[in-house]
Amino acid sequence: MAKAPVTRWPRPSRRAIGLAAAHAGGLLAGAALDAALGDPRRFHPVAGFGQVAAALERRCYAPDRAAGARFAAIAAGAPIAAGVVATLATRRRPWARAALVAATTWAVLGGTSLRREATTLADALDAGDLPAARDRLPHLCGRDPSTLDESELARATVESVAENTSDAVVAPLAWGALAGLPGLLGYRAINTLDAMVGHRSPRYRDFGTASARLDDVANLGPARATAALTVVTAPVVDASPFGALRAWLRDGGRHPSPNAGQCEAAMAGALGVRLGGRNLYHGRVEDRPMLGAGRRPEAADIRRATRLSGAVAAAALAMAVGHAAARPWRRALIARALPRVAKAVVPARLGNVRRATPATRRGGGPDRPGDGGSRR
Template sequence: MKFLAASRADAVGLVLGAVLDAVFGDPRRWHPVAGFGRFAGALEGRLYADSRWAGARFTAVAVGAPVAAAAIAARLTRDRPVARTALVAAATWSALGGTSLAREGRVMADRLTAGDLPAAREQLPNLCGRDPNALNAPELARATVESLAENTSDAVVAPLFWGAVAGLPGIVGYRAVNTLDAMVGHRSARYARFGTASARLDDVANLAPARLTAALTVAAAPLVGGSPARTLHTWLRDGSHHPSPNSGQCESAAAGALGVRLGGRNVYGSRVEERPHLGDGPLPTPADVRRAATLTVAVGAAAVALAAVARLGLARRRGSRRKP
C-alpha cells in the first residue's frame, strides 16, 4: 500500500510538473540542470583524460551521484505524499523543455514569415548546433523542424517515460545522461574517446522514448493535417536511415505527419554531414514549422497522460504480485 501511495504521488507530480512547464516554461533562475552542468564541468576538470576508461568513470560518477541523491529523497518521502509530489513535480518541471521548445520554433516561424533571414539565423542556435550563416529560408525551416522532432523526444517524452518507469530517480537520471551527452558526447578531438560512454548511455536511454515519440506522432498526425497511415509508413521506411539510432525515428515520423522532406547537408562548424532524406515532399515552409511546434505540444500532452497512467499501472501490478 505504501508503494501504491508513493506511486500515486509520483503520477500527480508528473502531471503537476508538466502543468508548470506549460504555464511557465523553463525555470528562469536557479535551474537545476544548469547547476548539474557546473558540477559535471568541475568533475570533468578532475577526471578528464583522453581515454574511454576515463570517460566511463566520469559518466558513472556524474550520473550516479544525482541518481543516488534522488533515490534517497524518494525513499525519505515514501510515507510523505505531499512532499513526494512536490519533489517529483519540481524535478519534472526542471527536466521538461516542451513549452520553451515549441515557443522557440514559433519564433523561428514568425521570423521566416517576415522574411527576416538575419533574425532567423540568429534564432537557430536556440534550437540546434547547426551553422546558420549560409542557410536560406527553406534550410532554416528544415533545421527547425528536425530540432523540434528530435527534442520532442529528448526534452519531453524521455523524461516522462523514465519518470513513469522509475519515479524521481528516473527523471533525474535521464536528465543527467542527456545533459552529459550535450556536454561531452559530441564529436570533437577532445571528446572522441572521453565522451564515448556518455554518448552511448544517452543512446540507450533514448531507445524506447524515441520510438514512443514516433508512435505518438503517428496518433497526433491528424491534428496537423497529416495522415496516420502516411506517418507510420514514413517512420517504418525511413526511421533507420538516420546516423543516430534514435533521432531518425522522431524525424521520419514528423516528416510523414507534415508531408515534408527532411535530411540533407548539415554543417556544424568545420564538420559537414550528408544525411539521407526522410519523408516525401518539399522542404518545410514557415507554416510547416508552426505545425511542427503544434505537434510537439500534442505529443507532449499525450506523453504526460501516458506517463501518469503507466506509473499507476506499474504500482498496481507490483502491489498485486506482493499479495499472497
C-alpha cells in the same frame, strides 16, 4: 454442493496507493508548471548541473574512453543516488514526494520552451527577417546558421522539434513514470552529458563515447514511443498518420543516430516534407540521408511541427500519469498471479522429468559400461 471460491480483486495497501497518487500527481503538476512557465529563466537546475559536470570534466579529462567512462559514471551516478535518497526519505510522506516529483519534472521537461523557440523562429521567417531567424537557431541546435536560407532554417527547426520532443518531453516522462525521482534525475543528467561531451569533436571523440552510448540506450524506447505517438496523434493537427507510419518504417533506421531518425522520419512523413541533407557544424560537414519523400520545409511547417509536438507531449503525459498511478495495482496483481503460475508450471516440469527418467535410463548414461563411466 460446495460453492466455488470467490476471486477478489487484490487491493494494495493505503500507503502504496497514496505514494502512487503522489507520484502521478507530481508528474502532472510538473508538466503543468512547464506548460505555464517554461524553463526557469534564472538558476536553472540543469544549468547548475552542467557547471558542476564541466568542473568534473576538467579534473577527469584524458583523451581515452576509460576516463570518459569514469566521468560518465560519476556525473550520472550522483544524481541517480540523490534521487534514490530522496525517494527513501519520502516513502512515508506522500505530500513531500508529490512536491519533489513536481519540482523535478518541471526542471527536467523542456517542451514548452522548445515550442516557443521554434515559434519565434517561424515568426522571423514569416516577417522575412533572415538574420533574426539565424540568431534564433542556436537556441534549438548546434548547426551553423550563417549560410542557411529560409528552407534550410525551417528544416533545421523541424528536425530539432522532432528530436527534442523525445529528448525534452517523452523520455523524461517515461523514465519518471518507470523509475520515479532517480529516473527523472538520471535521464536528464545522461542527456546533458551527451550534449556536453557526446559529439565527435577532436577533444571528445574518445572521452565522450561512454556519455553518447548511455544517451543512446536511455533513448531507445522513448524515441520509438515518440515516433509511434506521432503516428497516433497526427490526425489531431490535420497531419497524415499513414505518411508518418510509412516514413518511420522506411527511413527511421537510415539516420546515423539510432534514435533521432525515428522521430524525424515520423515527423517528416506526418507533415509531408523531406528532412535530411547536408549539415554544417562550425567547420564540420555531415551529410544526412533523406527522411520522407515530400517537399522542402517552409515556415508554416514549423508551426505544424510544434502543434504535433504538443499533441505528442499530451499523449505521453497521459500515459506516464496512468502508468504511475496504476503501479500498486500492477504489483498486487503480479503478486497474486505468481503463485498460480508457479503451481501450474512446476508440476508440469516435474511430470516431464518423471516421464523422461525411464527413457534416460534405457538410453545408457555415464554409469553404463562403454559410455565413459567406470565401475572399477
